Amino acid sequence: MTLTRQDTLALDAQDPLAPLRRQFRLPEGVIYLDGNSLGVLPAAAPARVAAAVQQEWGEGLIRSWNSADWVTLPRRVGDKIGRLVGARPGETLAGESTSVNLYKVLAAAILLIKQQGDASRRVIVSERSNFPTDLYIAEGLARQHGFELKLVEPDDVAAHCTASLAVLMLTHVNYRTGRMHDMAALTRTAHAAGALTIWDLAHSAGAVPVDLNAAEADFAIGCGYKYLNGGPGAPAFLWAHPRHLQTMEREDLWQPLSGWFGHAAPFDFTPQYRPASGIARFACGTPPVLGLTALETGVDTVLAAEPLGGMAALRRKSLALTDLFIALVEQRCAGHGLSLVTPTEHAIRGSRSTSPAPRAAMPSCRH
Ligand SMILES: Cc1ncc(COP(=O)(O)O)c(C=O)c1O
Structure with missing residues (x-):
């Protein structure tokens, strides 16, 4: 049985990883599935990079090496x-x-x-x-x-x-x-x-x-x-x-x-x-x-999952999201000539693509 939108919203509401979403900045309304190519902007990055430029470089100058x-x-x-x-x-x-x-x-x-x-x-x-x-x-x-x-x-x-x-x-x-x-x-x-x-x-x-x-x-x-x-x-x-x-x-x-x-x-x-x-x-x-x-700000976004179960917890969610995505594509895109090249078996499947929630997954499809 396929999940309804209500079911998925309910799952989101009980998701222990949900607070990690706040670590990322995305334009309003964007669902981003290309983290396998370019990860999302960490919310901490703009201020941290600005401090490195303005204080460490601008004021500390060469002393900042130490x-x-x-x-x-x-x-x-x-x-x-x-x-x-x-x-x-x-x-x-x-x-x-x-x-x-x-x-x-x-x-x-x-x-x-x-x-x-x-x-x-x-x-x-x-x-x-x-x-x-x-x-x-x-x-x-x-x-x-x-x-x-x-x-x-x-x-x-x-x-x-x-x-x-x-x-x-x-x-x-x-x-x-x-x-x-x-x-x-x-x-x-x-x-x-x-x-x-x-x-x-x-x-x-x-x-x-x-x-x-x-x-x-x-x-x-x-x-x-x-x-x-x-x-x-x-x-x-x-x-x-x-x-x-x-x-x-x-x-x-x-x-x-x-x-x-x-x-x-x-x-x-x-x-x-x-x-x-x-x-x-x-x-x-x-x-x-x-x-x-x-x-460093980007790596910190992943390390922030450590108290919540770390990579094992991210993996569980990634697999669940990919399974759901595959099921929905099969259900809704049938007849459009798409075939799945990503393995469905968990043991031989990575985490195709990323989203800030914190790991959405998109299987690769080809015509
Ligand atoms: C498996 C793999 N290795 C290496 C690279 C890229 O290497 P570089 O960062 O030197 O361009 C990519 C880019 O997508 C990749 O997928």
């Missing part, structure tokens, strides 16, 4: 994002774009594999329908390092985890279909084959529960402007498992974008590069302070 903690923003915002994706403090860095962060972690994974000395392990596997920038970055690095990029269908990924696999590079939730991979299972399969994994969490962070450490994943990256509500062009994030940071340190391996913010002592201004220890060696240039400031 007095306003600009210099630690990538770690601070990174740690907040880390809480949403199962990272421990000190493992996540916010900054740069997803594409650039993917370049850094994929290059690091390639170096780690090469350092093992098995020249027959030279394949990067990804999904044919992965977001193009991921494939383009991988194509470029594969050319540079003499690796092969193999693109496969989602159901065939596990079968391609063989002895030649160097890196399994997947987007956890597919940007077109909303289909979600089993991160823990595929990571286990890739590890059993001797390979490393990279997970793009662009459509997962702030949208579905993720536990990178429990999954024993190797590297992860993701966008700040989608479900994290960081604003247009918001900085992205990057995570590396500490075991790889330790190996990189021990073997003197650097990720190739060895800029001064990833130096062990950037303000010594020495002519030689010496990578910082830990995740800081993945930093490159000067952090985008205003972008990180806006992003």
Whole structure:
């Protein structure tokens, strides 16, 4: 039986997550279903960004690198994002774009594999329908390092985890279909084959529960402007498992974008590069302070759900909304040539799209 509008209003009235709606600003009457592309403006963002511009920049000027903690923003915002994706403090860095962060972690994974000395392990596997920038970055690095990029269908990924696999590079939730991979299972399969994994969490962070450490994943990256509500062009994030940071340190391996913010002592201004220890060696240039400031307000909108059950509670609501949306589209749009490409099964479905209430969900449809 399909719910009536009255039923849905009654559900809204008892929704424990309803107070989170106040964290977002939307034009009156707008129902927004595109948070998978650009998240909604956090109500706190305009004043917080204005303060960063007027007081921190305008009055504090260069002193604000220390007095306003600009210099630690990538770690601070990174740690907040880390809480949403199962990272421990000190493992996540916010900054740069997803594409650039993917370049850094994929290059690091390639170096780690090469350092093992098995020249027959030279394949990067990804999904044919992965977001193009991921494939383009991988194509470029594969050319540079003499690796092969193999693109496969989602159901065939596990079968391609063989002895030649160097890196399994997947987007956890597919940007077109909303289909979600089993991160823990595929990571286990890739590890059993001797390979490393990279997970793009662009459509997962702030949208579905993720536990990178429990999954024993190797590297992860993701966008700040989608479900994290960081604003247009918001900085992205990057995570590396500490075991790889330790190996990189021990073997003197650097990720190739060895800029001064990833130096062990950037303000010594020495002519030689010496990578910082830990995740800081993945930093490159000067952090985008205003972008990180806006992003922090966005990440805070998701963290605000922690006392109300956190990502698990958001997930329950997201699934319920998507189920309802699918049912209503099937009921009301039948005969209009629409077919559903999003899986109906919860275990393999992400949270297609977002709305400020706090997570509406829209399955992807195609003609
Ligand atoms: C899975 C995925 N990765 C990466 C990106 C974009 O990367 P960038 O922020 O570098 O443009 C997108 C954009 O939609 C995406 O869906």
